[in-house]
Amino acid sequence: MNIAVVGTGYVGLVTGACFSEIGVYVTCVDVDENKIQQLKEGIVPIYEPGLEDLVKKNHQAGRLQFSTDLTDCLEEVDVIFSAVGTPPDEDGSADLRYVLEVAQTIGKHINHYILVVTKSTVPVGTAQKVKAAIQKELDKRGVIVPFDVASNPEFLKEGTAIKDFMSPDRVVVGVESERAKELMDRLYKPFTLNHYRMIYTDIPSAEMIKYAANAMLATRISFMNDIANLCDLVGADVNSVRNGIGSDTRIGSKFLYPGCGYGGSCFPKDVKALIKTASQYGYSMQVLQAVEAVNDKQKTILFDKLKATLACHCGLDPQSHDLLGKTIALWGLAFKPDTDDMREAPSVVLIDLLLNAGCTVKVYDPVAMDECKRRFEDKVIYAQDMYDAALDVDALLLLTEWKEFRLPSWKVLKKTMNHPIVLDGRNIYDKKEMKENGFIYECI
Numbered sequence: 001m002n003i004a005v006v007g008t009g010y011v012g013l014v015t016g017a018c019f020s021e022i023g024v025y026v027t028c029v030d031v032d033e034n035k036i037q038q039l040k041e042g043i044v045p046i047y048e049p050g051l052e053d054l055v056k057k058n059h060q061a062g063r064l065q066f067s068t069d070l071t072d073c074l075e076e077v078d079v080i081f082s083a084v085g086t087p088p089d090e091d092g093s094a095d096l097r098y099v100l101e102v103a104q105t106i107g108k109h110i111n112h113y114i115l116v117v118t119k120s121t122v123p124v125g126t127a128q129k130v131k132a133a134i135q136k137e138l139d140k141r142g143v144i145v146p147f148d149v150a151s152n153p154e155f156l157k158e159g160t161a162i163k164d165f166m167s168p169d170r171v172v173v174g175v176e177s178e179r180a181k182e183l184m185d186r187l188y189k190p191f192t193l194n195h196y197r198m199i200y201t202d203i204p205s206a207e208m209i210k211y212a213a214n215a216m217l218a219t220r221i222s223f224m225n226d227i228a229n230l231c232d233l234v235g236a237d238v239n240s241v242r243n244g245i246g247s248d249t250r251i252g253s254k255f256l257y258p259g260c261g262y263g264g265s266c267f268p269k270d271v272k273a274l275i276k277t278a279s280q281y282g283y284s285m286q287v288l289q290a291v292e293a294v295n296d297k298q299k300t301i302l303f304d305k306l307k308a309t310l311a312c313h314c315g316l317d318p319q320s321h322d323l324l325g326k327t328i329a330l331w332g333l334a335f336k337p338d339t340d341d342m343r344e345a346p347s348v349v350l351i352d353l354l355l356n357a358g359c360t361v362k363v364y365d366p367v368a369m370d371e372c373k374r375r376f377e378d379k380v381i382y383a384q385d386m387y388d389a390a391l392d393v394d395a396l397l398l399l400t401e402w403k404e405f406r407l408p409s410w411k412v413l414k415k416t417m418n419h420p421i422v423l424d425g426r427n428i429y430d431k432k433e434m435k436e437n438g439f440i441y442e443c444i
């Protein structure tokens, strides 16, 4: 089978590489010439464990090609997956510019039946817009070419994307023809041989499933952050509370971890887009508005805790809480471990707050340093390693729970930091141990 995957980002490249791994001939297309050139040379421009090996292996085997022009492969392909970005528009709705551009290109050039599958996260009704855009171009050409559209939202998690794609919990597919269903069945069967986990539905429901899933996960996080903040006030331990409620099988233990806010390329934009979709239909998503408000506040919580802690222990003016001249270390920049993605990461909010307050900011992340340089250039100091970051700082803030941060040498840190202050944005350290090591420790 021959397919094209348009958009070679986190989703598109993983999709292309994984389909090529099971024997499908794949052309990955992107408008970013630099990216395509790198991929042709075997360089994977994003950090995703296992992806580079998969890309190199299948490229060498001739099953995975790269191009900047979709028309290069249109003659041969049976299915086109569209995995281009759908960033938030100024009003929070999903910007469908790239999705519709791809549809137009398809309409301008197809000459045989093709199934056009939207993999990007798009609002309900987008498949119909894609269909209309393709049809409009066919009408302009005055030709009749059969085609189908389908929705196949992606649920992979950055950091475990290959595993998630290769053994998915489920594959959701929205179709409106038997031909489209058969094609999707053929393509996905190799991934679902052990447990048949295909969920077929109508297209609007498939589009909605993706948003509802992300909105539910974001809701759990904001709910736990709200509970954690209340625990702080009433003197309860949120970790015990989490264990207590997570063991209830109706609730389950996943996605109940309080922290310094959710980020990434999906939850923030998808929550916003769902709120926007609802408002376009005259409905108000009150739970999700609260989820978003709690998350925005949560991204600043370490900054507030930092001011309070320094005021308490380092003679900071309790009125102004002036941080001017303080040096602060950040461990972790990516929005979560095992990715270099800093989109909407709490680190971005914190760096801005700290720089505006007149602090010197020293940062370290195992893989997101280049991404940070791209965003913050020389505004922050880039450390060689985690200990270098903490050298001579007034406080250390843990933002991403990378494994290498889990068990640091507190003895070394105690000697090298100006003040032994650690603010743990992911609750990975032990309060008692921190106290025994002589640290002033705050968590969520």
Ligand SMILES: NC(=O)c1ccc[n+]([C@@H]2O[C@H](COP(=O)([O-])OP(=O)(O)OC[C@H]3O[C@@H](n4cnc5c(N)ncnc54)[C@H](O)[C@@H]3O)[C@@H](O)[C@H]2O)c1
Residues within 6 Å of the ligand: 006, 007, 008, 009, 010, 011, 012, 029, 030, 031, 032, 035, 083, 084, 085, 086, 098, 101, 102, 119, 120, 121, 122, 154, 155, 156, 157, 158, 265, 266
């Ligand atoms: N990143 C994730 O973890 C994840 C998970 C599930 C779903 N999604 C969704 O998948 C979609 C893609 O996300 P991503 O993180 O891979 O985005 P990304 O920004 O990493 O990649 C998008 C790619 O599309 C390319 N592109 C834009 N317009 C194009 C065009 N007309 N032709 C060809 N290429 C074009 C861009 O150059 C870019 O390389 C989004 O809708 C996102 O919400 C993302």
